[in-house]
Amino acid sequence: MTLYIGNLSYEATENDLREVFEKYGAIRRIxxxxxxxxxxxxxxxxxxxxxxxxxxxxxxxxDGATWLGRVLKVNKAKPKQPGGQSNSSL
Structure with a gap:
């Protein structure tokens, strides 16, 4: 399963995300x-x-936590739709 993280600060980096999510276990990819x-x-x-x-x-x-000045939306990512468009939850 992959998580979708929405309403993310434009300043957030991969390292920032790694710091937050490594508390929950081994990260396969970001x-x-x-x-x-x-x-x-x-x-x-x-x-x-x-x-x-x-x-x-x-x-x-x-989900709903404030991080880097934004209220995050965190949920299960939906599979990519045919034609290359993702169908992430907002």
Whole structure:
């Protein structure tokens, strides 16, 4: 399972996310998308932890939490839709 982290500060880095999520277990990967044209972060990320139970705890702890001045939206990421569009929850 992969977590979707929405309403993320544009200042957040992969290392920032790693610091927060490593408390919940081993991180398999972090994806912090950037806009193709501007190279700026897009305000959301995906984090995959090694254990689904730990991901559920992370959702419970972090969904609605304020971090870097923003109220986070953390939930299970939805699978990518055909045609390359993701269907993340907002």
């Amino acid at each position: 994806v912090l998308p950037v806009d193709r044209e501007t190279g700026k972060r897009r305000g959301f990320a995906f984090v995959e932890l090694a254990d689904e139970t730990q991901e559920a705890v992370a959702i419970d702890d972090l």
